[in-house]
Amino acid sequence: MDKNQLLSKLWEQYAAITPSAKKIHTLLADKGETIQNDHIAIRTFNDPRINIAVLEKPFLAVGYEARGEYIFESKKLFAQHYEHTTDSSAPRIFISELELEKCSDELQQTVKNILDDCDQNEFSNPELVLSGSIWKSNSHAIYTSLLEESEYAAWMYVYGFRANHFTINLNALQHFEKLEELNSFLEENGWKLNASGGKIKGTPEQLLEQSSTLADLYSVNFEEGLFEIPSCYYEFALRYAMADGNLYQGFVASSADKIFESTDVKLQK
Ligand code: OOG
Numbered sequence: 035m036d037k038n039q040l041l042s043k044l045w046e047q048y049a050a051i052t053p054s055a056k057k058i059h060t061l062l063a064d065k066g067e068t069i070q071n072d073h074i075a076i077r078t079f080n081d082p083r084i085n086i087a088v089l090e091k092p093f094l095a096v097g098y099e100a101r102g103e104y105i106f107e108s109k110k111l112f113a114q115h116y117e118h119t120t121d122s123s124a125p126r127i128f129i130s131e132l133e134l135e136k137c138s139d140e141l142q143q144t145v146k147n148i149l150d151d152c153d154q155n156e157f158s159n160p161e162l163v164l165s166g167s168i169w170k171s172n173s174h175a176i177y178t179s180l181l182e183e184s185e186y187a188a189w190m191y192v193y194g195f196r197a198n199h200f201t202i203n204l205n206a207l208q209h210f211e212k213l214e215e216l217n218s219f220l221e222e223n224g225w226k227l228n229a230s231g232g233k234i235k236g237t238p239e240q241l242l243e244q245s246s247t248l249a250d251l252y253s254v255n256f257e258e259g260l261f262e263i264p265s266c267y268y269e270f271a272l273r274y275a276m277a278d279g280n281l282y283q284g285f286v287a288s289s290a291d292k293i294f295e296s297t298d299v300k301l302q303k
Pocket residue numbers: 075076077128130198244269285286289290291293294295
């Protein structure tokens with residue numbers, strides 16, 4: 035699989051459970067915009083069978099390189115971002131992992147059980163990052179027990195390995211200069227934005243401003259019945275130039291901390 039195949043498969047899989055993504059894409063394309071992706075994000079658990087070191091492999095294989103590292107203490111997450119070494123128009127990749135050893139014994143045991151129950155060969159599948167939840171994920175009881183402790187863990191249980199958002203690069207848009215303008219346009223067209231920590235995360239001084247939609251609600255078929263669970267969201271990013279004139283390439287942990295909450299059902303209410 036080459037880079038473009040990998041990225042387009044990630045998009046198709048994401049768009050399949052995120053109807054907003056294609057609609058927003060079309061809304062902007064109809065205005066004459068050509069959309070470029072700033073970055074794509076992947077989630078996982080830090081179990082050595084499926085941690086960042088495993089999930090980064092398909093990206094390293096197509097020319098990406100690890101750059102920044104980020105720590106999210108209260109969410110018990112660690113993340114790393116990747117940039118393509120030769121294609122500067124390729125989206126950055128942001129991979130995070132839940133630090134299981136910092137979680138309760140109960141959560142650790144739940145994750146261990148679902149991984150132990152998997153076909154262990156699945157972990158070395160070169161398309162693991164596109165495989166969704168490779169474990170049995172049809173228990174609403176397990177979903178709610180994880181949700182009490184970590185929204186991230188509960189989301190991972192249901193949706194697994196996939197892009198959880200794509201991000202429109204605002205610098206590349208013709209009709210919008212400020213993130214506020216794009217936010218207003220989206221709200222006028224009926225989209226709800228993640229307002230945790232304010233609709234715009236980050237400042238020009240931090241060299242990155244971001245906003246995002248609230249994740250779509252997707253009907254998931256659990257053994258207890260159908261439940262609507264937040265799936266994936268769309269993000270918007272505006273980058274500012276550093277002192278050397280080049281655009282800032284990294285992420286801002288205090289902003290990312292709030293962007294993670296775009297899949298949190300509590301924000302939907
Ligand atoms: C990633 C959230 C962080 C950003 O751009 O800061 C992020 C996630 O929801 O998995 O994407």
